[in-house]
Amino acid sequence: MSSPDLPIRPEADLSFAGDSVRLEGALHFAGKFLLDGQFEGEIEGSGRLELGSSAQAEGRISVEELVHHGSSEGDLVAVDKLDLRPGCYHRGDIQALRVQISPKACLEGVLKMPDSRPDPPQDPTGNRNRKKLVVGIFVLFLAGAGAPVAIQKVPLYLQAIEERLSRFGRLIPTMDYSSAGGVPEKDDDVQDELLEKAIRFERNGIFPMAVTQLAKAAKVEGVKTPVARFRLAKNFARLGRSDDAIAQLVNLLKKTPDHIEGRVLLGDLYARAESFQKAAFAYAEAIRFDPADVVLRRRLEKVRVRLREGKPAPGEVKKIPSLEALLSEAEELIDGKKPVQAAKILRKGISLMSEEPRLYFQLGSALTEISNRDGAIDAYKKVIDLAPDWLDAYSRLGALLEAGRRYKEAVVLYRRAAALHPSNLEMLVRIARLERARGRPNEAYKLLLKMRKKHPKSKEILLELGMLLWESGKAKESKEHFREVLKIEPNSAPALNRLAWFHVVDGKNLERGIELSKRSLEIRPDTPPYLDTLAELYFRDKQPVKSIPLIQRAIELEPSNRYYRVQLDKFKRASR
Secondary structure (H helix, E strand, C coil): CCCCCCCCCCCEEEEEEEECCEEEEEEEEEEEEEEECCCEEEEEEEEEEECCCCCCEEEEEEEEEECCCEEECCCEEEEEEEEECCCCCCCCCCCEEEEEECCCCCECCCCCCCCCCCHHHHHHHCCCCCCCCCCCCCCCCCCCCCCCCCCCCCCHHHHHHHHHHHHHHHCCCCCCCCCCCCCCCCHHHHHHHHHHHHHHHHCCCHHHHHHHHHHHHHCCCCCHHHHHHHHHHHHHHHCCCHHHHHHHHHHHHCCCCCCCHHHHHHHHHHHCCHHHHHHHHHHHHHHHHCCCCHHHHHHHHHHHHHHHHHHHHHCCCCCCCCCCHHHHHHHHHHHCCHHHHHHHHHHHHHCCCCCCCCHHHHHHHHHHHHHHHHHHHHHHHHHHHHHHCCCCHHHHHHHHHHCCHHHHHHHHHHHHHHCCCCHHHHHHHHHHHHHCCCCCHHHHHHHHHHHHHHCCCHHHHHHHHHHHHHCCCCHHHHHHHHHHHHHHHCHHHHHHHHHHHHHHHHHCCHHHHHHHHHHHHHHHHCHHHHHHHHHHHHHCCCCHHHHHHHHHHHHHHHHHHHHHHHHHHHHHHHHH
């Protein structure tokens, strides 16, 4: 089934691979090619490539024109034009002559726009006018138990190509995606690195890219292989790929039968699919390993009740709306300053899909907008119950707990989040920041020093130490910490802004301060405190006229901030 963003019928000169296709190797094409499945390797073409919203590509892409709806990782080179559509995600460097980027696109990397066209990819057919898929250099490794190459509803002239691909696929041993086949690597470091990448994608809610990393981690024979398999199953479940999730869990439980979380998730997936007999068996097996778990016993009792009742009559079945459509509608309402309506829609969705964490996450956002702090706290707690590794939920819940002065709960929450993975260092830094905000600088300082011994190159810890020392009146030591941050991360906007502010304080070398402040705004434009820093520097440099538009922009972004209005009056008086 092709993506809803894509044409139902392919154009006459368009070759494409649907969302059930998984490929590895090298793809060379001419004309137009539409990819809506998974591809790992190098893509090169002399025509137009479109990545659908279900596409997951990893590796270098070099084409004439690229339209991007999906997820990708690696270098992108578009000789003519690159169009990044809403919802797309790319991690890696980009080079293109012309670029169009949607505000809802997510990018990590460097964008290069040369004065002249990049070197075009060579026409693999020797004829740039030919609009057909070139299969001669196509190396395929098919993933999924017995999965054929699915080129859907292809034009007649491509049917022969499809037949040849199918015959070629039968000659290649099929890779079992559920058991992560292939020659396994024996390298725990590789596995750790892949898991860290996956967790970063999960934090940002980019689950398709997390799946790509976790699938690789599951291939590695290491101590954390069960962890990789379980996380992979969870991400499949989040993406609505229940069959893939179940296959991963079945394979996981063959090797680690005492994995209780795996058995519980398997039961949940079977229950959601109304396979109540299988769900009951999965829950019963989990209880065998943990007889004291009351929650598990309740779940088992629920599915047993459903087994006794039987399935409802066709006329009684509720029509369940599309999850993606529901989430999209709620997001638009929140963005359109209609959080009350968004909350109603989300609660209706929760009544039909009570185990979907994304609905609770959006509900938390909507309730926060209408200042229903307790309701938002409950919503984010539910997210963490359903998806314990969703880091952004911890961040938002922690902020709400702090705002409600529930400091002890916030500290417990941050420690729990930090324990999920060693890379979640920011959560421990939040504890130090909380101590500082509560007027306990000595406790914060001790905690930060202890953390720095374990993580001497952490810019988060150095930034927090710099701020703490600054507030304690130790400007010299504070400045050294911010400079150290820039050695580790030259584009750290907070460090650049703080160093720029030192020039405001001492009134020396204001030009250097202006330069640092401008750099911080290039990295994080429209950040009110950074706008205020640059405005104050211009004022000290006797250029108050330049200060006025900057502080006016800060007021637009934070209209309730009275300090910025005082600043505006000061700059206006100085400019008269």
